[in-house]
Amino acid sequence: xxxxxxxxxxxxxxxxxxxxxxxxxxxxxxxxxxxxxxxxxxxxxxxxxxxxxxxxxxxxxxxxxxxxxxxxxxxxxxxxxxxxxxxxxxxxxxxxxxxxxxxxxxxxxxxxxxxxxxxxxxxxxxxxxxxxxxxxxxxxxxxxxxxxxxxxxxxxxxxxxxxxxxxxxxxxxxxxxxxxxxxxxxxxxxxxxxxxxxxxxxxxxxxxxxxxxxxxxxxxxxxxxxxxxxxxxxxxxxxxxxxxxxxx
Amino acid sequence: xxxxxxxxxxxxxxxxxxxxxxxxxxxxxxxxxxxxxxxxxxxxxxxxxxxxxxxxxxxxxxxxxxxxxxxxxxxxxxxxxxxxxxxxxxxxxxxxxxxxxxxxxxxxxxxxxxxxxxxxxxxxxxxxxxxxxxxxxxxxxxxxxxxxxxxxxxxxxxxxxxxxxxxxxxxxxxxxxxxxxxxxxxxxxxxxxxxxxxxxxxxxxxxxxxxxxxxxxxxxxxxxxxxxxxxxxxxxxxxxxxxxxxxxxxxxxxxxxxxxxxxxxxxxxxxxxxxxxxxxxxxxxxxxxxxxxxxxxxxxxxxxxxxxxxxxxxxxxxxxxxxxxxxxxxxxxxxxxxxxxxxxxxxxxxxxxxxxxxxxxxxxxxxxxxxxxxxxxxxxxxxxxxxxxxxx
Numbered sequence: 306x307x308x309x310x311x312x313x314x315x316x317x318x319x320x321x322x323x324x325x326x327x328x329x330x331x332x333x334x335x336x337x338x339x340x341x342x343x344x345x346x347x348x349x350x351x352x353x354x355x356x357x358x359x360x361x362x363x364x365x366x367x368x369x370x371x372x373x374x375x376x377x378x379x380x381x382x383x384x385x386x387x388x389x390x391x392x393x394x395x396x397x398x399x400x401x402x403x404x405x406x407x408x409x410x411x412x413x414x415x416x417x418x419x420x421x422x423x424x425x426x427x428x429x430x431x432x433x434x435x436x437x438x439x440x441x442x443x444x445x446x447x448x449x450x451x452x453x454x455x456x457x458x459x460x461x462x463x464x465x466x467x468x469x470x471x472x473x474x475x476x477x478x479x480x481x482x483x484x485x486x487x488x489x490x491x492x493x494x495x496x497x498x499x500x501x502x503x504x505x506x507x508x509x510x511x512x513x514x515x516x517x518x519x520x521x522x523x524x525x526x527x528x529x530x531x532x533x534x535x536x537x538x539x540x541x542x543x544x545x546x547x548x549x550x551x552x553x
Numbered sequence: 554x555x556x557x558x559x560x561x562x563x564x565x566x567x568x569x570x571x572x573x574x575x576x577x578x579x580x581x582x583x584x585x586x587x588x589x590x591x592x593x594x595x596x597x598x599x600x601x602x603x604x605x606x607x608x609x610x611x612x613x614x615x616x617x618x619x620x621x622x623x624x625x626x627x628x629x630x631x632x633x634x635x636x637x638x639x640x641x642x643x644x645x646x647x648x649x650x651x652x653x654x655x656x657x658x659x660x661x662x663x664x665x666x667x668x669x670x671x672x673x674x675x676x677x678x679x680x681x682x683x684x685x686x687x688x689x690x691x692x693x694x695x696x697x698x699x700x701x702x703x704x705x706x707x708x709x710x711x712x713x714x715x716x717x718x719x720x721x722x723x724x725x726x727x728x729x730x731x732x733x734x735x736x737x738x739x740x741x742x743x744x745x746x747x748x749x750x751x752x753x754x755x756x757x758x759x760x761x762x763x764x765x766x767x768x769x770x771x772x773x774x775x776x777x778x779x780x781x782x783x784x785x786x787x788x789x790x791x792x793x794x795x796x797x798x799x800x801x802x803x804x805x806x807x808x809x810x811x812x813x814x815x816x817x818x819x820x821x822x823x824x825x826x827x828x829x830x831x832x833x834x835x836x837x838x839x840x841x842x843x844x845x846x847x848x849x850x851x852x853x854x855x856x857x858x859x860x861x862x863x864x865x866x867x868x869x870x871x872x873x874x875x876x877x878x879x880x881x882x883x884x885x886x887x888x889x890x891x892x893x894x895x896x897x898x899x900x901x902x903x904x905x906x907x908x909x910x911x912x913x914x915x916x917x918x919x920x921x922x923x924x925x926x927x928x929x930x931x932x933x934x935x936x937x938x939x940x941x942x943x944x945x
Contacts, residue, residue, distance in 0.1 A: 321560045337566065377573045384577060491584045494615030494628045497577055 306456050307362035308476065310354040311414060312387065313407060313421035313433070314367045315397075316378040317343040320426065326522045333427070333522070342378045345422025347385070348489040349482035353452050354420055355386045356487060361454060364388045366414065370397045370406050376505065383500035384492035390503070395510035399517045404436035406510055411441050417476040418459060423448050423483045434481040444474035450485035557591035559583075559644065559820050564854045570861060571633065578615065578634050582641035585614045590645045595906050597768040601761075603652065604768065605728065612683035616642060616653040618661035625665065626678030632867040636809035636860065643810030644817045645909075647916035648769030650810040655724045656680060658802035660687030660733050663745055666798070667789030672747065676731065688757075690720035690734040690748075690774045691796050697722075698929050699944075701793045705736040705776065707746065714738075714786070716746060716779040722923065726772030727759040733787075734774065735796045745787035745795055754779040765919040767912075801877050804924050805867060808860045808880035811920060812853060814913045815888035819849045821908055822895030829900075836898070845894045852887045860884065875937035882930035889917040 318324070318338050325334040342351075354365045367382045367390045369375050379390045393406045411419055419441075424431040431447075438445030449461035449472075459478045463470040492500075534542045547553040561583070568576060589610055597604045611617060619635045621627025628634075635657065643650035661680050664672055679685040696702045705718025716736060726732070732748045732755075748755055754777040763771060787795070823846055826837035836842050863880050866872035892914040896903035903910050921927050932943045 319560075339561075339568075377576065380573060381577055381580075384581075489584075489588075491588065491614075492577070492581050493613040494578075494581075494619070495613075497574065497581065497615070498623070498628055500577075501574070 306454070307364075308357065308417040308454055309363055309415065310358060310365045311411060311416040311419045312346065312351045312354050312365060312367050312382070313419070313437075314346045314351065314369045314379060314382050314390075315343040315422070315425045316340040316369075316371060316375050317425050317427045324524065326524075330522050331519060340374070340378060342381055343422050343425045343427075345424060345426070345482055345484075347382065347422075349484065349486040350420035350422050350480075351382055351385060351387065352487035352490045353482060354418070355490070357418075357452070357454055363417075366391060366416070368407060368410055369393070370395055370403045370510075372396060379505055380500050381492065383503045383505070384496040385490055386492075386496060388503065390505045392505060392507050393510045394507050395513075398515050400430050400432045401436060401516045402513045404433045404440055405513055407433070407437050408440035410508070411437065411477075415477075417457075417478075418452075418454070419443070419477070419479045420452075421479070421481050423481045431481070434479050438479035441477070441479070444478045446472050446474060446478065446480045448483040449480050450483050452480060452482070452486055557587045557645075558824065559587070559591075559817060562816055562819060562850060562853065564850050565858065567854075567857050567861065571637075575634055575637055578619075578630070579637040579641060582614050582616070582638045583644070585610060586641055586645045586649075590649060594646050594649070594768060595909070595912070598646070598648070598912050599767070599906065601763065601767045603648070603728070603770040607649070608683035608686065611642075611649075611653055612681060614638065617656045617681050617683055618665070618677065619657070621657075621661055621665050621677060621681060625673050626681035627661070627665075631864075632805070633861065633864040635806060636864050639806040639810040640813035640816075642813065644813030646768050646912065647810065647814060647920050648766040650806070650813070651724050651766060651769045651920075652686075654803050654806045654810070655689055656683075656687055658806055659689030659799050660731075662802045663733050663787060663795065663799050664747070667745060667787040667795060668747075669784070669788050671784070672787070676747070685730040686725055686728060688723050688725040688729040688732045688772075688774070689796075689799065690723055690726075690732050691800075692720060692722050694719060694721045698926060700735070700796065701743075703735065703737060703743070705734065706738070707736050707744075707781070708739055709783070710780070712784075713780045713782055714746070716748065716776040716781055718776050720774040722760070723757075723772055723774050724766075724769055726757045726774055727770045729757070732757075732774055733799075734776070736776075742791050743793055743795065744791045746781055747785040747787070748774075748776070748779060748781055749785075752779050752781060763919075765915045767915075797874070800924055801872075801874050804877050804881040805863065805872070807920060807924055808856075808863065808877070808884045811881075811884035811888040811917070812856050812860060814917060814920075815849070815853050815856070815884075815891045818888070818892045818895040818910050818913055819846070819853060821910060822846060822849070822898040825899050825902070825908075842898055845898055849891045849894060852891065856880075856884045856887050873937070875933055878925065878930040878933040881925065882927055882934070885917060885921045886927060889914065889921055892917060 322338045327334045365387045367387045370393045421434045446461045451462040453460045460473045615628045618627045619630040623629045707714040707716040734746045756775045760771045896910045
């Protein structure tokens with residue numbers, strides 16, 4: 306059955322970016338940082354939605370909560386193959402705010418399957434999908450590694466401890482996508498050209514209360530030097546683990 | 554299989570001078586190269602084989618004639634987008650970029666600029682997808698820097714011409730379906746002729762034994778009384794200026810491509826210097842290594858600025874042949890120098906095929922020679938600024 310897919314797309318710093326903070330370590334320093342489509346949103350959620358649309362028909366809309374600096378990553382999603390895009394013009398500050406804004410659009414658009422990445426690779430919150438499902442009173446399948454649709458039924462697999470869990474739910478449903486759901490799809494020139502004229506609808510957002518804020522960011526401690534211990538000297542390894550690493 | 558760890562380097566925040574679409578096109582080409590080409594390029598170069606299976610993919614990312622209008626199968630992009638694609642291809646291998654340069658600037662460009670409507674409709678859409686590949690025959694065994702002295706010629710015979718002669722050092726020749734051949738008519742005037750594979754008397758033997766551009770096919774074009782319909786002559790322009798205008802387009806692409814090769818060498822050198830330890834610290838901390846790395850990113854940044862400016866001028870139709878010569882000469886020389894310096898940063902590892910530097914270095918020896926040698930470009934600039942012609 307042809308389904309209406311809504312894919313939530315975030316921007317995230319490129320994984321090679323140098324991470325720094327400003328304003329007393331409370332703000333991310335975006336100066337000189339390249340932003341990409343959050344890989345879980347792009348490689349898995351969006352591409353799987355496009356594959357299912359290609360198999361069964363339907364439509365794929367992307368939705369982003371963010372300001373105009375998100376437009377390049379949205380245009381990439383359109384170049385990969387999404388039919389149209391919505392940007393809710395708000396500064397995303399916490400997960401509940403983002404989920405609330407998405408929920409409003411999700412209700413209005415009457416989508417069958419709402420996909421999001423399992424997390425963004427910057428804040429790694431993993432909670433927007435669950436919050437969204439609760440807000441629109443829909444089932445939530447988290448961390449799905451595969452996704453199929455049969456009629457109104459959505460079937461997914463999840464990696465459980467030591468095996469796989471097969472889950473199914475009736476649409477509308479919210480699914481968070483994990484590695485394995487699809488393969489990365491590189492846009493082609495036809496897609497880039499088509500993206501020029503695909504609709505990117507910007508919707509103004511009402512002020513919403515911030516329920517949580519970051520008190521401080523902290524970088525991980527610098528990596529220590531690596532010591533190479535010869536395979537012929539197990540006693541030396543034990544001594545180092547006991548006396549220097551103090552883990553024995 | 555070597556993991557391609559390349560990341561772009563943008564010391565002067567040049568991305569802010571590009572459009573959103575430029576960056577998307579550049580990043581798309583980069584992602585495609587990393588996925589499809591990087592894993593196989595060393596093997597292709599070692600076996601001295603052009604990886605033909607890449608042709609449809611090159612077409613899909615818009616590497617073939619991206620500035621050709623959409624009505625002829627192109628993408629209708631600007632000159633900067635074309636340059637960025639060439640940069641990303643040569644970041645991986647000059648031979649790969651050469652294949653795309655020839656198809657775009659030396660085959661599709663003259664058909665688009667000087668071809669009849671029938672010729673455009675027949676050839677351009679197939680060339681844009683890579684279904685057909687083309688090559689460009691200007692250089693001859695005895696006429697390299699002096700192409701106007703060519704001896705390849707044709708005589709009229711009813712509705713046909715009879716073509717005789719030979720061309721040499723022709724990229725894509727061994728597998729191309731067609732060739733844009735520059736030959737003199739009976740009055741000694743140079744015309745472009747579209748010669749198609751299968752025409753009797755037309756052969757394209759491969760040139761073997763290259764230590765450079767090994768992942769690109771190079772060959773000869775031999776015309777032994779080849780009968781070609783007159784409808785295959787490019788009607789829009791004749792004289793040496795016609796092929797030279799194609800070379801302007803190709804040299805512009807090379808200027809961008811050379812930046813790509815330099816960026817890859819710098820990227821590898823910088824990463825290695827930060828990881829390789831001697832005397833108890835990363836070699837990146839030693840002054841002589843920092844000199845090499847700092848000079849490399851300085852020269853790359855200067856080249857990026859010059860080339861982007863020429864791209865802007867080409868978009869406005871104002872870039873001169875001499876300006877393009879300056880960029881081609883400067884950038885290829887810059888790239889080959891950086892390749893040599895980064896090879897030294899890697900010490901002995903720099904000569905191994907685990908790293909791309911020696912391949913880039915060997916490739917760039919061709920790039921500094923073809924499409925106008927390093928010295929000839931100096932004379933073009935010299936002529937332009939003094940008004941004195943040093944060629945004669």
